[in-house]
Amino acid sequence: MLREIPSRTKIFIMVTSIALLVLVNGIYSIYQIEQIKTEFQLVADNDLPMSTVITQITLTNLESSLLLEKAHGLSFSLTPGDEHQLLAQLREDLKQSGKAFRFTVNSSRNRLKRSILTVESYRGSRRHSRLLTLLNVLEKKHLQFEQEAGRMIDAIDRDDRPETEKRYALATAEKNELQKALTHMLSEIESLTTVSSVSVLRNESDMIRNKALATLLTFVIGLWMVMQINRIILERDRAQSKLEFLAIHDPLTGLYNRRHFISRLAEMLNGSLRYGYDVSLCLCDLDHFKKINDTYGHVVGDEVLRRFAQIISLQIRREDIAGRYGGDEFVILFPNTDAGSAQLVLERIREQFAQEVFNLPDGRTCSLSATFGVADFDRQIPEPSLMIESADLALYEAKKLGRNRVVAQSNSFSLG
Incomplete structure (x- = not known):
C-alpha cells in the first residue's frame, strides 16, 4: 500500500x-x-x-x-x-x-x-x-x-x-x-x-x-x-496508477478481476434496462487445464492462461469487457450484441486457441482447447447473478456435448 x-x-x-x-x-x-x-x-x-x-x-x-x-x-x-x-x-x-x-x-x-x-x-x-x-x-x-x-x-x-x-x-x-x-x-x-x-x-x-x-x-x-519533487510526484503517480490497475485487474493475465467485472456487468445491465440495447455474456474455461497444471507445473499453466487472455483481447472489440473469473474460467461481456452474434466471435477465439502449441519442460509440445457458453440478458430477470448462472448452464451444456465448442443459451435451459 x-x-x-x-x-x-x-x-x-x-x-x-x-x-x-x-x-x-x-x-x-x-x-x-x-x-x-x-x-x-x-x-x-x-x-x-x-x-x-x-x-x-x-x-x-x-x-x-x-x-x-x-x-x-x-x-x-x-x-x-x-x-x-x-x-x-x-x-x-x-x-x-x-x-x-x-x-x-x-x-x-x-x-x-x-x-x-x-x-x-x-x-x-x-x-x-x-x-x-x-x-x-x-x-x-x-x-x-x-x-x-x-x-x-x-x-x-x-x-x-x-x-x-x-x-x-x-x-x-x-x-x-x-x-x-x-x-x-x-x-x-x-x-x-x-x-x-x-x-x-x-x-x-x-x-x-x-x-x-x-x-x-x-x-x-x-x-x-524541484526536479526531485517532480520525480517523487511522478513516482507516486506511477505507483498510484499501478495500484489502481492492480485493484481492478488480474495480475497474471491483465484482464479485469472478478470483483470489477461483476460491477461492470451490473452497470451494463442497468444501461440495457434503461436504453434497451442487447447484452450477451460468455462464460468459458480451458479443457483439462488441471491436468496440464498438475503434470507440468504452474509455469506452463500460467503461460497457457496468459496466451488465452491475449487471444481474447485480440479478438474482442474495444467496448467488449473481458475478465478472469477464477482459476481457468474467463468471462466476456458483449454490449449491443446478442448471443448469436457473440457466438461468431467466440468461435474465432476457440479456433485460434486450439491452434496454439505450447512447449513443455520435457521437450514435447501440447495443444489445448476451450469450451464456451453464452447467454442473452433476460430483462424479465435483471439480476447479474442470474445472467451468470444462465451462461454457466450454457457452458455446462457445451461440456456435456464433448467440450471444445461454443453453445448459446436456448429456451430449454431452466434456471430453476
Whole structure:
C-alpha cells in the first residue's frame, strides 16, 4: 500500500530547504552590504578628516614662516625705542604659533590612536600607524624650527648681525624640511585614501560576485530540488496508477478481476434496462487445464492462461469487457450484441486457441482447447447473478456435448 506521509514529508523538507537557502542568501547579502557601508564610514571618519588636519597644520606652519620672515625683516629696520616691544611680540606670536601647531598635531595623534584601537581587524589600522609616525616627524621638525627662530630673535635682540643671519639660515632650512615633511604626509594621505577607496570598491565587487555565486548556487540547488519533487510526484503517480490497475485487474493475465467485472456487468445491465440495447455474456474455461497444471507445473499453466487472455483481447472489440473469473474460467461481456452474434466471435477465439502449441519442460509440445457458453440478458430477470448462472448452464451444456465448442443459451435451459 502506498504510504502518503513519507512523500509529503520529503516534499515539505525540500520546499523548506529552498526557503532556508534563499533566506541565508539574503542574510549574507545584507551582511556584505553592511561591511561595505562600514568600510566607507571608516574612510570618511579616519582618512578624509586627516586631509583637513594637514591643511590646519600647513596654515599654522605658514603663519610661523611669516613670523620668521617678519622677524628677519625687522632686524634691518628696528629703532632703539620700539626694539624691545616688537621682539617681545614676535616671541609671543612664535610661541602661540608653536602651541597651535602642537595642539593640532596632538589632536590628530590622539584621533589616530583611538582609530587604531577601534578598527580592530580593519586593514586601516596599519595606515593609521604610518600616519602617526609622520605626525611625530612633523612635530620634531617644527620644534627644531621654533628653536632656531627663537635663537634668531635672541641674536636680533643682541644686535648680533652674523649670528642673526646664521640662525635665519638654519631656521629657513628647518622650515624647508618641515614643508617637505608636510608635503610627504599630504601625498601619503591622498595615496592611502585612494587605496582605501580602491579597497572599498574591490570589496564591493567581491560582494557582488559572492552574491551572484550564492544566487546561482541557490538556483541550482532549488532546480535540483524541484526536479526531485517532480520525480517523487511522478513516482507516486506511477505507483498510484499501478495500484489502481492492480485493484481492478488480474495480475497474471491483465484482464479485469472478478470483483470489477461483476460491477461492470451490473452497470451494463442497468444501461440495457434503461436504453434497451442487447447484452450477451460468455462464460468459458480451458479443457483439462488441471491436468496440464498438475503434470507440468504452474509455469506452463500460467503461460497457457496468459496466451488465452491475449487471444481474447485480440479478438474482442474495444467496448467488449473481458475478465478472469477464477482459476481457468474467463468471462466476456458483449454490449449491443446478442448471443448469436457473440457466438461468431467466440468461435474465432476457440479456433485460434486450439491452434496454439505450447512447449513443455520435457521437450514435447501440447495443444489445448476451450469450451464456451453464452447467454442473452433476460430483462424479465435483471439480476447479474442470474445472467451468470444462465451462461454457466450454457457452458455446462457445451461440456456435456464433448467440450471444445461454443453453445448459446436456448429456451430449454431452466434456471430453476
